[in-house]
Each structure stands twice: as C-alpha cells, then as structure tokens.
Amino acid sequence: MLSEIKGKVWVLGDDVDTDAIIPAKYLVTSDPEELSKHFMEYNDPELAKKIGKGDIIVAGKNFGSGSSREHAVITIKGLGVSCIIAENFARIFFRNAINLGMPLIEAKIGVKNGDRITINFNESKIYYMDKFQEFKKYPDFLKNIINEGGLINYVRDNQW
Amino acid sequence: MGKTAVEKIFSNKSGIDAYAGDYVISTLDYIMINDITGPIAIDAFNSIGKKPVKDKIVIIPDHFVPPKDINSAIQYKKVKDFALNNGIDNFFDLGQGGVCHQVMMEKGFAAPGRLIAGADSHTNTYGALSSISVGIGSTEAGVIFATGKMWFKVPETIKININGKLNKGVEGKDVALHVLSKTGHDGATYKCMEFSGSSIDDLEINERMTIANMTTEAGAKCSFFNTDDRTINYLKNRVRGDYNIVSSDDDAVYESTINIDAEEIEPSVAIPNSPANVSPLSAVNVEIDQAYIGSCTNGRIEDIRKAAEILKNHTVNRKVRLMVVPASQEVYNQALSEGLIDIIVQAGGYFSGTTCGACLGGYMGVLGPNEVCISSTNRNFIGRMGDKTSKVYLANPKVVAASAILGRIGSPEEI
Numbered sequence: 001m002l003s004e005i006k007g008k009v010w011v012l013g014d015d016v017d018t019d020a021i022i023p024a025k026y027l028v029t030s031d032p033e034e035l036s037k038h039f040m041e042y043n044d045p046e047l048a049k050k051i052g053k054g055d056i057i058v059a060g061k062n063f064g065s066g067s068s069r070e071h072a073v074i075t076i077k078g079l080g081v082s083c084i085i086a087e088n089f090a091r092i093f094f095r096n097a098i099n100l101g102m103p104l105i106e107a108k109i110g111v112k113n114g115d116r117i118t119i120n121f122n123e124s125k126i127y128y129m130d131k132f133q134e135f136k137k138y139p140d141f142l143k144n145i146i147n148e149g150g151l152i153n154y155v156r157d158n159q160w
Numbered sequence: 161m162g163k164t165a166v167e168k169i170f171s172n173k174s175g176i177d178a179y180a181g182d183y184v185i186s187t188l189d190y191i192m193i194n195d196i197t198g199p200i201a202i203d204a205f206n207s208i209g210k211k212p213v214k215d216k217i218v219i220i221p222d223h224f225v226p227p228k229d230i231n232s233a234i235q236y237k238k239v240k241d242f243a244l245n246n247g248i249d250n251f252f253d254l255g256q257g258g259v260c261h262q263v264m265m266e267k268g269f270a271a272p273g274r275l276i277a278g279a280d281s282h283t284n285t286y287g288a289l290s291s292i293s294v295g296i297g298s299t300e301a302g303v304i305f306a307t308g309k310m311w312f313k314v315p316e317t318i319k320i321n322i323n324g325k326l327n328k329g330v331e332g333k334d335v336a337l338h339v340l341s342k343t344g345h346d347g348a349t350y351k352c353m354e355f356s357g358s359s360i361d362d363l364e365i366n367e368r369m370t371i372a373n374m375t376t377e378a379g380a381k382c383s384f385f386n387t388d389d390r391t392i393n394y395l396k397n398r399v400r401g402d403y404n405i406v407s408s409d410d411d412a413v414y415e416s417t418i419n420i421d422a423e424e425i426e427p428s429v430a431i432p433n434s435p436a437n438v439s440p441l442s443a444v445n446v447e448i449d450q451a452y453i454g455s456c457t458n459g460r461i462e463d464i465r466k467a468a469e470i471l472k473n474h475t476v477n478r479k480v481r482l483m484v485v486p487a488s489q490e491v492y493n494q495a496l497s498e499g500l501i502d503i504i505v506q507a508g509g510y511f512s513g514t515t516c517g518a519c520l521g522g523y524m525g526v527l528g529p530n531e532v533c534i535s536s537t538n539r540n541f542i543g544r545m546g547d548k549t550s551k552v553y554l555a556n557p558k559v560v561a562a563s564a565i566l567g568r569i570g571s572p573e574e575i
C-alpha cells in the first residue's frame with residue numbers, strides 16, 4: 001500500500017513537454033530502460049545518468065504537455081522515479097501516469113536538486129527541510145490503481 | 161451550490177454529487193475507436209481477459225481507410241476482425257461510415273446528456289449536441305471495452321458568451337478561430353468550454369459542430385452547447401434511444417467567462433503553425449498550391465453546398481489542386497443527389513470518397529516541400545499535412561473554395 005515515499009529530488013521547470021521528456025525519434029521502442037536513457041537529453045544529456053532509483057521529480061506548471069504519447073510516462077518509470085510532484089500536470093500525461101501506476105502529486109514546494117523529502121500519503125503531506133506542504137488526497141480508487149501498478153492490472157483484479 | 165452542465169452529467173453518470181475537481185468513476189454511454197487508436201485498445205482489452213460491453217463499443221475506421229499501404233491494411237483488418245468476431249453491431253466499414261466524429265453524430269450516438277469517450281483528440285465535437293465527449297488514450301479505451309466505465313476528473317468550465325448578429329461572411333469556423341485567438345492554444349487545458357449567447361443560438365448545428373471540434377485546439381477536455389430546437393431537429397430520425405436534456409444552473413460556478421461581441425468577429429485565417437495564430441482574412445495574401453475541403457471540422461453537407469455555390473460556373477486556378485472530401489458516406493450520398501459533385505468536378509475540382517486522409521498528412525493530398533495549402537481542417541502544425549517545410553492555412557470552406565479559384569488566399573466576395 002502506497003503510504004510513504006522518501007527520496008532525493010530533481011528539480012525541473014515549467015512546461016516540460018513530452019518532446020523534451022522523450023524526443024519523438026526514440027518512439028520506435030516502448031522498452032522502459034531503453035527510453036529512460038534519453039530522458040530530457042536535449043536539456044541535459046547527463047541527467048538520465050544522475051537520476052537514481054527512488055528519486056523524485058519536482059516540476060513547475062503544466063508538466064507533460066504536448067502529445068498524448070504514453071512513452072513519456074514509460075520513460076520516467078524506466079528511470080525508477082518513485083513520484084512526480086508538479087504544480088499541475090497536462091491532462092493526458094496525468095491520465096497516462098495514473099493508468100500506468102506512477103504516483104503524481106499536485107503541489108508547489110521550494111526545494112533544490114539533491115534535497116531529501118518525505119511524502120506521507122496517509123497524511124497527504126510532503127515534508128521537506130523543516131517545513132511541510134499539504135496536497136489534495138486522491139480518492140481511494142485512484143490510490144488503488146497506482147498500488148496495483150496501473151489500470152490494466154486493476155480492472156483485471158477488481159470490479160468497477 | 162449550482163452546477164454546470166458538465167458537473168451534472170458527471171454526477172448523473174457516476175451516481176455521486178460531483179463538482180469540478182472531483183474524481184469520479186463514470187459509466188460511459190459509448191466508447192469509440194478508429195483504425196489508428198483501435199489496435200492498441202484491442203491489445204489492452206485482450207490482456208484484461210473479460211467480455212466486451214458490446215452495445216457501448218463503436219468502431220469506425222477512417223484515418224487510413226481505404227488502406228493506403230500494407231501496414232494500414234493490417235491495422236484496419238485488426239479492428240474489423242475484432243468487430244466481426246465479437247459481434248460488435250456498431251461497426252461502420254468503408255462505404256457505410258466516414259470520419260469517426262461525423263459518424264458518431266449523424267448515426268445518433270451523440271445526444272444531450274450523454275457521456276462519450278473516444279480514442280481520438282477531436283471527440284470534443286459532440287458537445288455541439290449537448291453531450292460531454294472526451295478524447296482519451298488507447299489503453300483506457302481498451303479498459304472501457306471491458307468495464308463500460310472510466311475514471312475522470314470533473315473539469316472546470318469556461319463560459320464563452322457571444323452576442324449579437326454575426327458579420328457577413330462569418331461562419332462557425334471564423335467564430336472558432338476568433339475564440340482560439342482569445343484563449344491561445346492552451347488556454348482551456350483540462351476545461352470544458354461552454355458556449356452561449358444570441359450569436360450561438362442563431363448558428364445551425366453544423367456550425368456549432370465546427371466550433372466544438374476546434375475546442376481541442378485550445379486544450380479543452382470537452383465542449384458544451386445547450387439543447388434547443390435546432391438540436392432536437394438534428395436528432396430527429398437519427399438518435400438512438402432516450403436522452404436527457406441538461407443545462408447549467410444560473411448560479412453555477414465558472415472558472416472564467418469570456419464575453420465576445422459578434423461584431424468583432426471577421427472572416428479569419430489561422431496562419432502556420434498554430435490554429436490559435438489567427439489573422440483577419442483581409443490581411444492575408446498568400447499563393448497556394450492546394451485547397452482542401454473536408455474533415456470532421458468542415459466536411460459536412462452544408463460545407464460542400466457552400467463550396468459548390470462559389471465554384472458554380474467558375475474554374476479552379478490552374479496552379480491549384482482543389483480536393484473535396486466528404487466527412488461521411490451520408491454526406492457523399494447527399495452531395496451526389498443534390499448534384500454538388502457535378503458542380504465541383506465541372507469546375508475542375510477533385511471529389512473523393514470519405515476518409516481522414518490528407519487532414520493528418522496521411523495520404524491522398526500530402527504536401528510536398530514548400531507547398532502551401534488552404535484547408536478547412538483544424539490543425540496547421542509544422543508538417544501536419546506533409547513535408548515539414550509545407551504550410552497549412554486554416555479557413556472556412558467558402559474561403560477555401562474562393563481561394564481555389566483565385567490561386568491565392570482570398571475572399572468569396574472577390575468571385
């Protein structure tokens with residue numbers, strides 16, 4: 001059960017679009033590991049190597065805008081990222097992420113690269129430095145979809 | 161607290177007293193796939209291992225139908241086999257269907273108060289018939305095949321009031337472009353765009369469909385128009401089953417309101433490379449290689465009538481290829497019986513069977529390097545209709561027809 005995530009953060013800006021997340025030329029595969037090597041490579045070719053398993057992405061407004069490609073979420077999952085926090089998400093990215101079992105949080109927190117934060121899903125709070133920030137709770141069924149690793153697993157095992 | 165129409169429809173379909181921002185699990189009235197998005201949806205559905213909710217599934221191959229090559233033939237066959245093997249009655253094959261959104265409306269799937277999902281971004285269009293209809297991903301569509309349900313976040317609504325008498329030469333397309341010039345390409349992301357006002361009341365259903373269709377270009381999740389006599393008239397002899405008329409309460413809470421005076425709307429053109437990059441028609445003087453009338457935006461019978469009216473007794477400029485592609489078989493049949501095809505062909509235009517084809521740069525009208533097209537479609541992104549150096553200008557079908565005669569983008573007044 002998704003209750004707590006602790007990890008190191010990587011801070012990105014506003015309007016990170018799906019072309020920046022994974023350039024279209026790599027869409028010939030849907031292998032998470034292969035895709036993840038090219039995460040944001042036009043912005044920072046080293047970034048994909050620096051991000052480790054369990055790390056957390058913290059972004060600004062309109063994260064994941066652009067095309068509806070599910071590859072954008074698969075790329076980030078391939079990096080082993082445990083959660084994405086953004087002020088808000090583009091609509092289809094948001095749906096794809098939940099449907100593929102990636103936890104998302106809409107919140108604004110002041111952190112910098114390398115800071116360690118703790119997300120408590122039961123309390124709906126992000127703890128960082130000596131502060132905390134509340135976020136809007138997911139309804140249970142969305143939490144369940146994420147816990148089951150995505151929508152397909154969820155509907156296979158559950159009755160809606 | 162009062163509710164918007166979209167809040168009411170999500171409440172009805174989820175059994176929860178829902179407001180904007182709430183997450184709900186809703187029962188869909190219909191789920192539509194096409195030949196591009198369908199194969200992935202079918203794979204997702206198959207991996208779940210449940211029986212399909214047959215009556216809700218609508219399958220309309222359109223993007224590359226008739227197939228343009230072997231790969232598109234494989235995709236088309238996959239959705240066709242799925243439909244036939246699973247006894248899906250609502251399968252519209254070549255010769256009976258057309259562009260998916262047009263078929264969803266003319267075959268009576270879209271109706272007031274319904275909640276419809278489609279694995280295509282322009283599913284927004286059925287808001288013209290007071291449905292809430294949203295574009296979704298393929299995987300989700302496959303899940304709806306198995307469950308008939310999907311989770312949604314209830315959107316906030318932007319109200320767009322347009323009042324007054326529309327200027328001469330202004331069509332639904334010009335209204336849509338004008339609204340886009342106000343919202344920008346992302347001004348309505350996540351939101352429902354609800355249209356009202358006396359100018360909207362005066363518009364025929366086909367014009368409202370054009371406006372609803374282009375809300376996608378503002379990032380909207382869905383659109384909504386109130387039900388009136390024109391709506392009821394359109395639904396007559398088409399609609400399947402009962403429907404439930406819904407409208408926003410007077411004290412509903414809107415995210416924002418945009419007020420537009422009809423007088424400020426001129427015949428307009430969207431300049432490359434964004435549908436929100438709008439200029440008055442009078443300020444555009446560009447030579448063209450292709451003129452295209454078709455698509456879910458402006459490929460309806462009324463659009464073809466308007467084009468024929470302008471083309472009658474005229475000749476298409478010899479530099480230009482004019483393509484007229486009806487949005488459905490029904491539109492084709494009607495154009496045939498009204499003698500419109502004859503007029504267009506006599507003028508030197510090319511009239512084809514129905515397909516998405518060139519609208520997405522798929523086939524049948526792909527643009528070569530540096531070619532310029534004036535098009536009645538909805539998108540003019542870089543490379544949308546062909547080579548990345550080609551350019552697409554968007555306008556209403558009368559302007560497209562007039563431009564085909566002039567050899568440059570121009571006004572029907574000049575003919």
Ligand code: SF4
Nearest residue numbers: 259455456516519520
């Ligand atoms: S006509 Fe064009 S916009 Fe409409 S569904 Fe087909 S490709 Fe998409």
